[in-house]
Amino acid sequence: MKSNAARPFYMIPYYLWIAFFVIAPIVLIGYYSFFDLEGKFTLGNYQNFFSSVYLELTLSSFWYAFLITLFSILIAYPTAYWLTKTKHKQLWLLLIIIPSWINLLLKTYAFIGIFGLNGPANKLMSALGIGKQQILFTDFSFIFVSVYIFIPFMILPIFNSLDRLNPALIDASRDLGASSWMTFRKVIFPLAINGVKSGIQAVFIPALSLFVITRLIAGNKVITLGTAIEQQFLVTQNWGMGSTIAVFLILFMFIIMMATGQKDKGGAANGKIK
Amino acid sequence: MGKLSKPARVYLAFVFFVLYAPIFYLIFYSFNSGGTMSSFEGFTWEHYAAVFNDTRLIIILLNTIIVALLSSLISTAIGVLGAIGIVFLRNRKMRNAVLSLNNILIVSPDVIIGASFLILFTMVGVKLGFASVLISHIAFSIPIVVIMVLPKLQEMSFSLIDAAADLGASKRDILTRVIIPYIKPGIFAGFFLALTYSLDDFAVTFFVTGNGFSTLSVEIYSMARAGITLTINALSALIFIVTLGLVVGYYFFNQRARTIGTGGQ
Numbered sequence: 277m278k279s280n281a282a283r284p285f286y287m288i289p290y291y292l293w294i295a296f297f298v299i300a301p302i303v304l305i306g307y308y309s310f311f312d313l314e315g316k317f318t319l320g321n322y323q324n325f326f327s328s329v330y331l332e333l334t335l336s337s338f339w340y341a342f343l344i345t346l347f348s349i350l351i352a353y354p355t356a357y358w359l360t361k362t363k364h365k366q367l368w369l370l371l372i373i374i375p376s377w378i379n380l381l382l383k384t385y386a387f388i389g390i391f392g393l394n395g396p397a398n399k400l401m402s403a404l405g406i407g408k409q410q411i412l413f414t415d416f417s418f419i420f421v422s423v424y425i426f427i428p429f430m431i432l433p434i435f436n437s438l439d440r441l442n443p444a445l446i447d448a449s450r451d452l453g454a455s456s457w458m459t460f461r462k463v464i465f466p467l468a469i470n471g472v473k474s475g476i477q478a479v480f481i482p483a484l485s486l487f488v489i490t491r492l493i494a495g496n497k498v499i500t501l502g503t504a505i506e507q508q509f510l511v512t513q514n515w516g517m518g519s520t521i522a523v524f525l526i527l528f529m530f531i532i533m534m535a536t537g538q539k540d541k542g543g544a545a546n547g548k549i550k
Numbered sequence: 551m552g553k554l555s556k557p558a559r560v561y562l563a564f565v566f567f568v569l570y571a572p573i574f575y576l577i578f579y580s581f582n583s584g585g586t587m588s589s590f591e592g593f594t595w596e597h598y599a600a601v602f603n604d605t606r607l608i609i610i611l612l613n614t615i616i617v618a619l620l621s622s623l624i625s626t627a628i629g630v631l632g633a634i635g636i637v638f639l640r641n642r643k644m645r646n647a648v649l650s651l652n653n654i655l656i657v658s659p660d661v662i663i664g665a666s667f668l669i670l671f672t673m674v675g676v677k678l679g680f681a682s683v684l685i686s687h688i689a690f691s692i693p694i695v696v697i698m699v700l701p702k703l704q705e706m707s708f709s710l711i712d713a714a715a716d717l718g719a720s721k722r723d724i725l726t727r728v729i730i731p732y733i734k735p736g737i738f739a740g741f742f743l744a745l746t747y748s749l750d751d752f753a754v755t756f757f758v759t760g761n762g763f764s765t766l767s768v769e770i771y772s773m774a775r776a777g778i779t780l781t782i783n784a785l786s787a788l789i790f791i792v793t794l795g796l797v798v799g800y801y802f803f804n805q806r807a808r809t810i811g812t813g814g815q
Contacts, residue, residue, distance in 0.1 A: 286631040286634070286635065287631065287632065289627075289628045289631065289632075290628055290629070290631060290632030290635060290647065290692070293628060293632070293653070293689065293692050294648070294651050295689030296670070296689075297667070297670075297689035297692075298652075298654050298655060299651070299657070300670060301663070301669070301670055302654075302666065304666055304669045304670055304673065305662070305665070305666045305669065308669055308691075320706060326648070351565070354561060355561070355562065355565045358554060358558040358561065358562050359562070361558070362554065362562075363553055363640070368562075370797075370801060371566065371571065372565075372566075373797075374794065374797055375569045375570065375573060377746060377793050377796070377797050378573060378789070378790060378793055379749075379750055379752070379767055379770070379789060379793075380750070380752060380764075380767075380785075381571055381752055381767050381770045381774060382573075382576065382770065382782075382786040382789065382790075383573070383773055384773045384774070385576070385770065385782055385786070386572035386573065386575055386576045386786075387572060388587075388778060389575065389576070389579065389587030389588070389778060390572060390575060390587075392587070392588065392767035393780075394588035394589070395587065395588055396575070396588075399588075424568070424569075427565075427569070428569075431798075436625070460660075465726070477657070481657065481659060482659060482660075484659070485659030485660065485661045485662070487661060487753070488752060488771070491775070492771075492774055492775065501661075502659060502661040503768050505661045505662070505665055505785070506661060506665075506756075506757075509665050509668060509757065510666075510756075510757070515612060515669065518665060519665070519669070522661070522662050522665055525659060526658075526662060527658070527662075529657065529658070533657065
């Protein structure tokens with residue numbers, strides 16, 4: 277095509293964007309991770325990261341992210357499955373997605389009220405005879421609110437992959453005498469696994485890097501990698517250490533993406549069955 | 551398609567209840583004349599009045615809207631041109647490389663984007679405030695616009711362009727009269743998405759905003775850290791209505807995009 281002969285000038289802003297806001301920031305994070313508070317070159321940040329404090333923090337961050345992802349899958353999968361069976365499924369799906377468009381801070385703020393000492397959660401507990409509990413600022417409230425925030429991001433990809441399943445495959449499995457559980461385990465789940473993988477990507481990585489919910493709901497008791505980065509950058513002003521943690525977060529991100537990566541061909545073929 | 555069993559209905563109803571309860575809980579207490587979110591004393595508009603009487607809050611609201619509109623307009627322009635360029639890239643490897651770079655900001659955690667932009671602005675010497683916030687919002691919206699526009703472009707038949715060229719259209723004509731009208735639904739969807747991303751963003755803004763400049767989410771964060779004020783509730787009710795409007799608008803364009811898309815095949 278002739279239009280390709282000259283280097284398209286209109287790509288310049290886009291390429292500039294890639295250079296300045298995609299490549300440069302990553303390079304800068306890597307660069308800054310080698311400097312200490314006084315601006316001297318050092319490997320100390322990396323040494324620090326492998327000290328017990330940061331390792332513990334990383335492990336606990338992973339543990340929380342794991343729990344959040346697990347509970348999200350457990351709640352989202354049946355929801356997505358049954359949603360595909362409803363009559364106006366696209367409309368119901370839209371209704372599931374709407375809450376995810378509401379500002380994260382507002383939803384988190386709502387839970388300060390709900391889980392507060394005189395909030396409805398405690399009123400319910402009192403009515404049930406359990407009595408008032410400190411719910412806010414606990415692990416439970418942190419995981420609950422995080423799962424609440426992430427649920428739509430887990431439902432959406434699972435819904436899409438379940439919705440693309442060819443119903444004939446399920447009928448075939450039934451005709452061949454498989455029970456519903458067997459059909460689910462051997463046919464539905466393996467074929468829709470890509471949705472779960474995308475869901476894990478959409479939940480696990482953000483869960484590692486949360487800092488809003490930890491600050492507002494967990495009362496600084498839970499520290500994730502995200503909280504630590506925010507702390508180093510904006511409170512301690514130790515950009516070097518913050519960058520080092522960020523480097524590891526980026527590494528973890530890539531590992532997770534690789535682990536849950538999908539072969540494009542398989543996914544596309546799955547989509548074309550319909 | 552069989553009807554849903556009873557447990558399935560109960561389960562779905564429960565999920566919907568949990569998803570919406572906190573939002574309506576917030577809105578409900580925005581009308582509470584008592585100052586708390588735990589006991590409803592009487593109906594009042596005073597918290598809404600407080601929102602509109604608070605000049606500082608109004609300025610922050612205007613800032614937020616200006617940043618959102620400007621950033622989504624600029625990012626849509628850059629993103630659309632970028633997407634067109636990507637489609638015309640003949641080298642497959644190059645195209646995949648550009649696409650991977652495009653998606654990095656979408657999958658990166660906000661904290662990383664915020665921290666790295668903070669370093670970038672400080673190094674280049676951009677003063678933290680309106681400019682740094684606006685530039686960051688443009689930066690993280692561009693890949694979303696590209697993602698929304700690309701499928702429309704890929705759907706488009708290249709013979710349309712060849713036909714236009716054969717009929718003597720200049721490159722500019724091809725762009726403005728053939729390509730842009732065809733991918734319009736994608737452009738609008740990208741614009742709406744960029745708008746909501748900008749309105750919604752907290753983490754990135756939190757990193758790159760200085761002392762003098764604030765957006766609504768940053769302001770809500772500092773208010774929420776100080777404790778419960780029903781002004782936030784009134785504000786959230788207003789935001790909920792605006793968001794709902796945007797979602798409906800986005801859905802509308804997306805639906806139209808879909809029908810046009812299938813019609814073209």
